[in-house]
Amino acid sequence: MIKIAPSILSADFANLERDIRRVSSADWLHVDxxxxxxxxxxxxxxxxxxxxxxxTGMFLDVHLMIDKPVRYVEAFAQAGADLLSVxxxxxxxxxxxxxxxxxxxCKVKKAVALRPITAPSAVLPYLEGLDMVLVMTxxxxxxxxxxxxxxxxxxxxxxxxxxxxxPACRLEVDGGISVKTAAAVVAAGADTLVAGSAVYGAAxxxxxxxxxxxx
Ligand code: DX5
Ligand code: ZN
Numbered sequence: 001m002i003k004i005a006p007s008i009l010s011a012d013f014a015n016l017e018r019d020i021r022r023v024s025s026a027d028w029l030h031v032d033x034x035x036x037x038x039x040x041x042x043x044x045x046x047x048x049x050x051x052x053x054x055x056t057g058m059f060l061d062v063h064l065m066i067d068k069p070v071r072y073v074e075a076f077a078q079a080g081a082d083l084l085s086v087x088x089x090x091x092x093x094x095x096x097x098x099x100x101x102x103x104x105x106c107k108v109k110k111a112v113a114l115r116p117i118t119a120p121s122a123v124l125p126y127l128e129g130l131d132m133v134l135v136m137t138x139x140x141x142x143x144x145x146x147x148x149x150x151x152x153x154x155x156x157x158x159x160x161x162x163x164x165x166x167p168a169c170r171l172e173v174d175g176g177i178s179v180k181t182a183a184a185v186v187a188a189g190a191d192t193l194v195a196g197s198a199v200y201g202a203a204x205x206x207x208x209x210x211x212x213x214x215x
Contacts, residue, residue, distance in 0.1 A: 002186060003027035004209050005061050005172070007196035008052075009043065009143045016048075017055045023199060025206045028083075029058040030174070030194045032143075033076075035066035038090050039141035046075045053080025061194075063113065063174065065140045066090065070099040077106035085111040085134045085172075088122050100126060111172070115140060116148055120157035127165045132192065133158050137185070138175030143196040147176025152188045159189025179211045186214070 005028035011019035020029060031052065034043040049062060062081040066072065069086040076084055086099045096112065103110040111132035112123055116139060123133050135155050138145040155173060162169045172192035173185045182193055195212055202208035 005030040006199040010196035010200035028061040049079040073102040083109035132170040155188040
């Protein structure tokens, strides 16, 4: 089952509740948290996730693009995140392992994310305990960038590792996903598609969500 996760990074932050309702036919809501250090952009933090939680029952897929994310696992879990993705490049392996342990303790779903430069094998030490792997298909930091074709190979390799070690684990892709690139990432093994500009840039977001799903 393909899941579509619209990214609110492309929403109007002054009308966030309205823009969340516009994508209510989607499966998940993707929330991009950036700290200005791990990536050269600043977006939203814990209080905003808390407010989003009050206005929707949607599954909150929270993508942490922050250094040493272990520091904020409990805070985002308490704010209402359903899943947290931590970047493998954002801390030493001990910090990543500890972040995943804290997610388990907080009963939120656990994911690791890979920048385009990171080798698929980097997921191996964690894979058996994960609910999802997030493969970036652009450099993290901004919406509206062009899809990186060469990441199709990374998706295929991560899919092979998932099939071997943890077949229930989801494989999400994020960056430059549109109706044009969706079929290729699904064929490569992705089952969860983040889309910001392709959904919020469309005149009819619900139709864009259906088109991304292949309906
Ligand atoms: C980028 C973010 C993405 C972004 C995707 O660093 O992680 O979630 O919103 O935007 P599009 O779909 O426009 O590439
Ligand atoms: Zn994201």
